[in-house]
Amino acid sequence: MTGASVPSFYLYGEPHRAVDDGFVHAERLDDRSRPSEWTILPHAHADLVQLFVVEQGGGEMRAEDDRMTVTAPAVLLVPSGVVHGFAWQRDSVGSVVTLSVRHLALLDTRYPGVTALFGSARAIPLDGAAFRAVQANVAALMRELGWAAPGHGAAVDAALLGMLVELWRAGGPIAADAAGIPGQQSALVARFRARIDERFRLREQIAVHAAALGVSESRLRTACAQIAGLSPAAMLDQRAVLEVKRALLYTNLSVAEVGYAAGFADPAYFTRFFTRHAGMSPRVFRSMGSDRG
Incomplete structure (x- = not known):
């Protein structure tokens, strides 16, 4: 890079623009990684948080000046504004869930503590029933985002909360301590x-x-x-x-x-x-x- 700042995208590769308060998006990991030769260059998202659900494969995540080795099965959490990039193993399998910080904040008003999951960029290893539950919620989210039906918003939030609760329970005191924040x-x-x-x-x-x-x-x-x-x-x-x-x-x-x-x-x-x-x-x-x- 030769510029004076790190690229800020809407979704990776898309020009930055205003984010709707209720924005929620889900896609397969290879949608953007495969065309980029499995390398995602350092960038940031100003108003979005992301969850990377890694089902197979793995790679390396760079978050600011830290590097993390990622091995499936795991979920990566990326807070808003954090400069991050990836070098994925070829043919890794997984999903990427993105939501606006304001929608996350709304969920937190109802269920205090979920915002604290995104206090730092980190990987949460999951196995067994917990990871299968996350996968099932991602599948439900993708299905719900593909069409509009009665109760659409409630179904989207239910799938998001299902994932966040599994991560909350597996993520240790960072998330657990936040419930008592005044x-x-x-x-x-x-x-x-x-x-x-x-x-x-x-x-x-x-x-x-x-x-x-x-x-x-x-x-x-x-x-x-x-x-x-x-x-x-x-x-x-x-x-x-x-x-x-x-x-x-x-x-x-x-x-x-x-x-x-x-x-x-x-x-x-x-x-x-x-x-x-x-x-x-x-x-x-x-x-x-x-x-x-």
């Missing part, structure tokens, strides 16, 4: 994350963010600690580091240009900041990423 604090942290995404390059003080959100600094700190396990300042730094890693891995910008683009006017300070958080300099991180690619 709603107001969770909503505040979600608003803070959205503001960070829009403004992290400005390197604003926490007091500025708290005032814009209409809360005190102490309330924001408490909510971030309980929901994200981080301070507001750490969340800001985490988002900046993520953006820098993406630029180092996926663009040809110089290290100084990467720093400027992330809001750092002083290249030396930027290098110290990144080294403190990543454990290595930007140049070393980039060279290691190139060696792994």
Whole structure:
């Protein structure tokens, strides 16, 4: 890649556009993977989350700067906005389910905890009855999306929830702990994350963010600690580091240009900041990423 950003698609290869609140889509894994020689280049989806149900074969998933080896049977979860790509084994078999973040949020209002499944990109190995249940729900979803009949929306949500519940039960404490999250604090942290995404390059003080959100600094700190396990300042730094890693891995910008683009006017300070958080300099991180690619 030679540009200054990672491609953002609607579905892979399709130009980005607004996503309907109730968007749900399902297709076979090879629909896009086979024409692409089983290689899906790094990209992101701004308003969509995805589940990859791998029935046979497997491969490697790249999510931001991590790589995960995937072996069937398993389900991969990809949150909104995460840069990801795949190198599938030839003739792998599976399905891809995509839904809008707003539809997922609606399901979460009814069944608190399902959104937390997508807290990070990860693979959940499944076997036996659990995987057969996921496969059956994918088949039901595909069948329902192919036609319109009475109760269509309820049937789609039933199939989605059937999959999510199996993953919730198999996915460990990440999902299980979320059911007890206080709603107001969770909503505040979600608003803070959205503001960070829009403004992290400005390197604003926490007091500025708290005032814009209409809360005190102490309330924001408490909510971030309980929901994200981080301070507001750490969340800001985490988002900046993520953006820098993406630029180092996926663009040809110089290290100084990467720093400027992330809001750092002083290249030396930027290098110290990144080294403190990543454990290595930007140049070393980039060279290691190139060696792994």
